[in-house]
Amino acid sequence: MSVLLDPHSLANRPLLDGIQGNILKSHGRPHTANVFIHCRPNHVDEAKTWLHSLVEGEDALIQSGYAQLRSNLLWKENQAIDTGLFACIHISAAGYRYLFGDGKNTELADKPFQRGMKASAALLNDPDPESWESGFQAEIHFMLLLAYTHKDLLEASVDNVNRAIQSFADVTTIAWGCALKNAEGAGIEHFGYVDGISQPLFFEDEWETYKKNNNIKDEARDIKDEKDKDTIIKFDPRAAKELVLVKDPLSPKDPNAWGSYFVFRKLEQNVKGFKQEEAILAGILGFREEDDKERAGAMLVGRAEDGSPIELDKKPGLINSALLNNFAYQSGNNAKCPFHGHTRKTNPRVGPVEEGVQVANNRVMARRGIPYGNRTDDPNDGNIYNKPTDKVGLLFMSYQASIKDQFEFVQTQANDTQEGIDPVIGQGDRSAKGVFCPEWGLTEPTKKASFAQFVNLKGGEYFFAPSMSFLKNIHKG
Numbered sequence: 001m002s003v004l005l006d007p008h009s010l011a012n013r014p015l016l017d018g019i020q021g022n023i024l025k026s027h028g029r030p031h032t033a034n035v036f037i038h039c040r041p042n043h044v045d046e047a048k049t050w051l052h053s054l055v056e057g058e059d060a061l062i063q064s065g066y067a068q069l070r071s072n073l074l075w076k077e078n079q080a081i082d083t084g085l086f087a088c089i090h091i092s093a094a095g096y097r098y099l100f101g102d103g104k105n106t107e108l109a110d111k112p113f114q115r116g117m118k119a120s121a122a123l124l125n126d127p128d129p130e131s132w133e134s135g136f137q138a139e140i141h142f143m144l145l146l147a148y149t150h151k152d153l154l155e156a157s158v159d160n161v162n163r164a165i166q167s168f169a170d171v172t173t174i175a176w177g178c179a180l181k182n183a184e185g186a187g188i189e190h191f192g193y194v195d196g197i198s199q200p201l202f203f204e205d206e207w208e209t210y211k212k213n214n215n216i217k218d219e220a221r222d223i224k225d226e227k228d229k230d231t232i233i234k235f236d237p238r239a240a241k242e243l244v245l246v247k248d249p250l251s252p253k254d255p256n257a258w259g260s261y262f263v264f265r266k267l268e269q270n271v272k273g274f275k276q277e278e279a280i281l282a283g284i285l286g287f288r289e290e291d292d293k294e295r296a297g298a299m300l301v302g303r304a305e306d307g308s309p310i311e312l313d314k315k316p317g318l319i320n321s322a323l324l325n326n327f328a329y330q331s332g333n334n335a336k337c338p339f340h341g342h343t344r345k346t347n348p349r350v351g352p353v354e355e356g357v358q359v360a361n362n363r364v365m366a367r368r369g370i371p372y373g374n375r376t377d378d379p380n381d382g383n384i385y386n387k388p389t390d391k392v393g394l395l396f397m398s399y400q401a402s403i404k405d406q407f408e409f410v411q412t413q414a415n416d417t418q419e420g421i422d423p424v425i426g427q428g429d430r431s432a433k434g435v436f437c438p439e440w441g442l443t444e445p446t447k448k449a450s451f452a453q454f455v456n457l458k459g460g461e462y463f464f465a466p467s468m469s470f471l472k473n474i475h476k477g
């Protein structure tokens with residue numbers, strides 16, 4: 001039986017009405033503001049009233065999962081339409097303690113969530129929280145995510161929120177996000193690589209689009225003809241909702257009350273440093289030919305700048321590369337993609353195989369990150385020296401059922417030096433060398449090289465995105 005949800009089925013309506021948007025499907029708007037909020041002591045009732053006002057009454061900002069799907073559909077049908085402001089709220093363990101005292105917090109059982117991100121600093125090799133940006137050093141209770149197509153209207157909405165909370169809370173910091181696109185219109189991160197290609201899929205219509213984009217013929221598993229070998233499912237992104245959703249324990253009577261654990265990390269990127277080191281690596285690997293121009297970077301990330309997986313070709317430019325995700329790594333073989341390449345480290349694509357198909361493993365998260373910071377240069381112009389060294393980066397965000405088994409597991413793997421540290425996000429011993437195979441497709445000869453760290457954490461927190469019924473009833477208890 002398919003684990004996927006039919007977004008049009010009436011049977012799924014209560015589930016989608018019961019969760020906040022952005023969890024099962026990205027809100028998709030290009031301008032965002034993460035507003036981090038600290039409540040002053042002795043204003044619990046006001047804080048609860050405000051949380052309730054986000055979902056009921058004329059000023060309600062938050063969209064349910066169902067309402068968000070409707071607005072995504074409208075946008076698809078008519079991109080001229082204004083689908084309006086999107087909002088969703090996230091509460092930290094400190095926030096739950098503020099609202100209810102110590103008792104209820106423990107019902108949200110995820111241990112890293114309960115302790116907060118600062119307590120995980122040693123485990124994750126994060127910089128000392130005392131060195132984080134001051135707005136993240138503060139005790140954060142809530143994070144309201146606002147998103148809009150229009151930047152000016154987003155700014156006006158943030159002003160309104162500021163006014164609404166000023167009697168009981170302070171904004172500790174605002175992280176502004178802004179989508180970055182390459183010349184083909186695909187979303188990229190600041191190093192210039194297409195991002196957001198590989199995601200778990202929860203809906204039937206997403207799967208149909210995915211099959212088309214990846215030229216997958218569903219029944220093709222038995223195809224014997226060599227020419228059709230690329231139409232077989234090699235990596236299956238289909239996922240059950242439980243990969244990211246857990247029952248909201250603070251709304252126990254409602255069978256449709258689901259929430260999701262949420263990770264926020266502000267990751268600064270030193271783009272110039274990364275590009276310089278990428279060029280040095282190309283030298284170490286002896287790359288001179290035009291064909292190898294992008295290969296050093298693609299070996300670090302796992303994909304070329306246009307999204308082409310290095311496991312499939314030594315050059316960029318594969319058809320539909322910005323969408324191409326139907327590939328697996330050859331087990332035990334690093335001749336094409338190094339074991340420590342970012343996409344391989346964070347999702348090695350090995351796991352249980354059902355009917356010959358490798359199903360999405362249970363470590364991946366629904367990634368919802370967006371770049372931050374302004375650029376005056378073209379990220380893909382091939383010029384190293386006009387690239388920024390700071391003030392730009394990724395607002396990493398992810399939804400998962402378990403912060404311990406998903407985000408923290410993946411970050412810990414990225415830090416692991418045994419097969420080489422993840423050159424993009426690894427934190428720890430950066431002198432540790434990883435193995436590279438300079439001849440694409442051949443395991444010999446090999447070269448070993450280290451790679452310095454160019455992604456640095458500026459602060460973050462763990463949250464829970466509560467159910468709609470929790471928010472609708474919060475002012476009562």
Ligand code: HEM
Pocket residue numbers: 189190191193194195196197198199267268269301303342343344346347364365393394396407410411414424425455
């Ligand atoms: C500034 C920091 C980061 C940059 C520049 C970055 C960049 C990228 C890029 C370019 C891709 C390939 C596009 C795609 O397959 O979707 C990717 C994939 C991915 N990243 Fe990151 N990333 C960053 C942070 C993180 C963090 C903190 C994690 C988790 C701890 C993470 C986990 C993943 C995962 C799971 C994938 C998909 C791998 C796959 O399924 O093939 N990334 N990242």
